[in-house]
Amino acid sequence: MEDKMDKIISLCKRRGFIFPGSEIYGGLANSWDYGPLGHLLKQNIKSLWWKFFVQERSDIVPLDSAIIMNPKVWEASGHLQNFSDQLVECKKCHHRFRIDHLLEAKGIEPKYDKEKVIVPEEVNCPDCGGTLTEPKSFNLMFKTFLGTTDDTSLTAYLRPETAGGMFVNFKNVLNVTRKKLPFGIAQIGKCFRNEITPGNFIFRTREFEIGEFEYFINPKDWEKIFEMWLAEIKHWWKDAMQINMDNLVWHEIPEDERAFYSKRTVDIEYKYPFGVQELHGIAYRTDYDLSRHEKVSGADLHYTDLETGEKFIPHVIEPTFGIDRMLLVCLLEAYHEEEVPVTDLTKEREQASSAKASKAEVRVVMKFPKYLAPIQVAVLPLSKKEELSSVAEDLADDLRKVYTVDYDETQSIGKRYRRQDEIGTPYCVTVDFESLVDKKVTVRDRDTMKQERIEIKELKNYLQEKFI
Numbered sequence: 083m084e085d086k087m088d089k090i091i092s093l094c095k096r097r098g099f100i101f102p103g104s105e106i107y108g109g110l111a112n113s114w115d116y117g118p119l120g121h122l123l124k125q126n127i128k129s130l131w132w133k134f135f136v137q138e139r140s141d142i143v144p145l146d147s148a149i150i151m152n153p154k155v156w157e158a159s160g161h162l163q164n165f166s167d168q169l170v171e172c173k174k175c176h177h178r179f180r181i182d183h184l185l186e187a188k189g190i191e192p193k194y195d196k197e198k199v200i201v202p203e204e205v206n207c208p209d210c211g212g213t214l215t216e217p218k219s220f221n222l223m224f225k226t227f228l229g230t231t232d233d234t235s236l237t238a239y240l241r242p243e244t245a246g247g248m249f250v251n252f253k254n255v256l257n258v259t260r261k262k263l264p265f266g267i268a269q270i271g272k273c274f275r276n277e278i279t280p281g282n283f284i285f286r287t288r289e290f291e292i293g294e295f296e297y298f299i300n301p302k303d304w305e306k307i308f309e310m311w312l313a314e315i316k317h318w319w320k321d322a323m324q325i326n327m328d329n330l331v332w333h334e335i336p337e338d339e340r341a342f343y344s345k346r347t348v349d350i351e352y353k354y355p356f357g358v359q360e361l362h363g364i365a366y367r368t369d370y371d372l373s374r375h376e377k378v379s380g381a382d383l384h385y386t387d388l389e390t391g392e393k394f395i396p397h398v399i400e401p402t403f404g405i406d407r408m409l410l411v412c413l414l415e416a417y418h419e420e421e422v423p424v425t426d427l428t429k430e431r432e433q434a435s436s437a438k439a440s441k442a443e444v445r446v447v448m449k450f451p452k453y454l455a456p457i458q459v460a461v462l463p464l465s466k467k468e469e470l471s472s473v474a475e476d477l478a479d480d481l482r483k484v485y486t487v488d489y490d491e492t493q494s495i496g497k498r499y500r501r502q503d504e505i506g507t508p509y510c511v512t513v514d515f516e517s518l519v520d521k522k523v524t525v526r527d528r529d530t531m532k533q534e535r536i537e538i539k540e541l542k543n544y545l546q547e548k549f550i
């Protein structure tokens with residue numbers, strides 16, 4: 083199964099989904115750059131998330147808050163004091179590890195001495211077997227300095243989550259939208275965490291994107307609303323992202339492992355090739371956030387129910403999604419290797435019948451939901467001759483007004499189909515010499531590999547129906 087990750091990482095680099103970061107300088111460990119196809123895929127996932135959780139709902143409003151905020155925000159949220167992992171260092175090779183990860187790998191329940199994890203004797207450095215130091219707390223926030231000189235500069239932090247921006251703007255948003263509870267504020271944005279042990283490709287990195295919303299409620303309704311969001315999240319994974327629901331694990335976090343202010347937290351985990359790990363989560367955070375911001379800022383963050391006259395600090399249910407982890411899951415779910423009878427391949431291969439055939443060949447195909455595919459339509463003229471390419475180019479230009487289009491005229495048609503399969507293009511449109519006469523093109527479906535002859539003037543309508 084680990085092998086699947088290697089195949090995906092290699093495909094991502096080869097086809098331009100995700101490149102190792104700063105590669106020409108020898109790279110930067112665990113940093114990744116989204117290439118042309120990766121950018122499109124990520125954009126499609128974010129747009130789908132936005133449509134599903136924001137645009138199509140009357141109870142969620144959007145926000146785009148600053149990455150660098152007043153440091154007091156992080157004092158109020160508890161990040162300055164508590165947003166840390168416990169780190170041990172190998173006394174021999176000086177590699178550093180999160181102690182919770184080392185214990186988890188060995189199936190050992192952590193034991194504590196004054197909140198510090200006790201390192202059991204049998205746990206050694208996984209790299210060289212050396213003994214480990216006592217754990218030290220390591221704050222995960224990235225520090226930066228505002229101002230030009232040391233004496234005038236102010237220490238600030240890159241946000242580790244987007245939530246803070248939504249809490250500090252709660253009153254602003256309430257005033258301008260005149261929303262009534264329950265309602266939510268949503269945003270998608272970059273976050274930064276100085277992770278001790280990043281890894282597993284884009285699963286854990288120091289720079290990543292989160293899509294999350296704070297749903298403000300009257301506490302009397304929390305159980306019902308929590309269930310509503312759990313159902314919506316299931317709906318999202320099953321129907322919008324179209325993943326195999328057997329690959330998800332719904333992990334109810336027990337009371338002694340929850341943050342002290344949370345009355346219910348569910349981690350949605352995924353069966354990655356490297357183990358079952360968190361994908362995203364949902365937490366009922368009581369009134370912790372707005373109460374803390376009210377206390378530290380001095381602003382009145384109460385809400386008055388105009389019907390009952392009740393005045394209270396709203397409670398919050400927070401569904402939060404790592405965009406990069408969603409993209410990783412999307413890649414894992416889409417990746418298929420299919421044995422295809424050689425006859426089918428040869429049929430597709432232009433004059434390739436002379437190729438010595440084995441009984442079956444493997445095609446790699448990314449079966450993204452069609453609306454998530456980075457390239458939606460490929461236009462493939464059968465020959466580079468001007469009379470064909472001029473028709474094909476005009477067609478591609480016309481389709482580009484609606485779809486993301488790739489135009490490919492090199493190598494055999496079979497090889498071109500394989501290339502499009504590998505990046506998950508749902509439809510290939512082939513323009514051949516017959517097209518000049520009958521004004522029709524061949525449309526080939528990625529999943530069924532079936533081909534249909536469609537009139538050029540009907541093509542847009544045909545595709546429109548397919549992409550619903």
Ligand code: GAP
Nearest residue numbers: 243245285286287290361362363402403404407
């Ligand atoms: N406001 C709540 C919050 O930030 P979190 O569980 O710390 O919760 C939210 O982070 C989500 O962000 C996670 O569920 C995960 O999907 C993603 N995430 C967290 N750390 C990450 C990292 N280092 N790299 C990539 N994604 C990460």
